[in-house]
Amino acid sequence: MLEVNNLSLQMQNQNLLEDINFTLNRGETLCIIGESGSGKTTLLRSLLGLMPLSLGSVRLNGQVYQSPEKTQTGLPSTQMVMQDPIAALNPRQKIKLSIAESLYRSSLKASELDQAIKQALKDVELPEEIENRYPSQISLGQAQRVCIARAIVAKPDILFFDEPLSALDAIIQKQIAHLLDRLKKQNELSYIFITHDLGFARHYADKILLLNHGKVEEYQDVSLFFKGPESAYGQELLKAAYILGSLPQKKTKENRAA
């Protein structure tokens, strides 16, 4: 469905992204991992059209988007969910309006729009009353659900997520990940996540794209990556994740006890 070919981005003689290639099929989840400054967010931004591409092309649903000017408006049928949900919502605007903004290009009648918003809130397991509240009146987890509702209401094919869970508490994280998984299956969505959390990637990704200094260090099926990364950098990253407990270890005290 999505095909990224030889995507590169240069700014002020610096290579921010170099020769990125990957594909994403319908219903698949890709996790982009790598340390800060590796180009994860830049890659996502250029796919969204928030940054021009210097080279390369993006093919989405058979349509080719060539650099640089065509992608300026962003790819159609994509939506984005950010890291900080409160910052992503207009504080002076009721939740209802924030969700409705996703549909401003559609020709829905007022009653249909209402219906769509109600359905979206239901999909993200939020009570209907929330539509009349302001972002400051809801919790962080609820706000992220609103952002997800706002994204899915536009019926996209691909959803982009930039660290969507890292601002949330552990238990809420798991609930929202569970919700995303259900929505994906229900609506045949494809997901692209930027994440630091290798545990999350192992559990939810189909493919892993490991970036390092703007280049693809590794592009691999999730099971192969976690079995043993090919690159030294990937191996080091995996080792760190085990040390920090982000990935459960095979032979820890707890496992023996359990």
Next chain:
Amino acid sequence: MKGKKTSPLVELSGLTVTYGGQVLIDSIDLDVIAGETLAIVGESGAGKTTLLRSLLGVTNSDFDVSGCLVFEGQQQDLSCYEADGSLVKSSIAYVPQNPSVGLDPLKRLKWQWGQAKRGAKALKGFLSHKEQGAEEEKAFADNILSQLKLKAFDNKYPHQWSRGMQQRLLLAFALIAKPKIIILDEPTSALDPIVAAKALVEVTRVAKENNISVLMVTHDLALATQFADRVAVLSKGKLIEVGTTDEILTSPSHPYTLNLVKHRHWGHAYA
């Protein structure tokens, strides 16, 4: 640790922090044993930072703090406890979450390290009058740098170092003063995992070797259980459970802890 009768380094009793009628910390009793790594785990808003700040005597001036702190037998009433007291200066080292807040951006790193060494020396009551002990001190300082794998400063300024290096330099600042306890505030959140893993492994090793307690504050139970000897669980200002890492993982007594334990890794909760 369990069963062994060790007298605690820090005994916190009845710590209560209120702000305008709102209870932020609700009568917490907590001990830290010499040489142990104790993790305080809690979600956002649980009171982790307020607890830390109370220990350091730097709570918001509008906060009403009460309770008692006994540090190596020396008693301190927390309602009139101040950060410039000798206790904090000489015995407690604090490493902030974000390393750049601990460094002066306009001063060279070498100078800042020198400042830390001079400060540490002053704390020891000008022990090394003239040249006496200077050799040992230099060896001690160099050893800290090499243990933390920090090499030449090369006239660099903070921004010319990576965050990982900055964080390790702050750990060196903490260690040079020979504290009894090091407080790490969310030690991994500002760092990339490879750097974070190395820094934490180093600091817990150095602390163990020198019998320094580590008080680690984190929202991440999985991280806590990797490094801590004991874990204290904080929820809504209350200390709901304290136990050895094994106890917390295998037989948590509080349902909230059980929930945290269940959710600490991906894929168990809804499996």
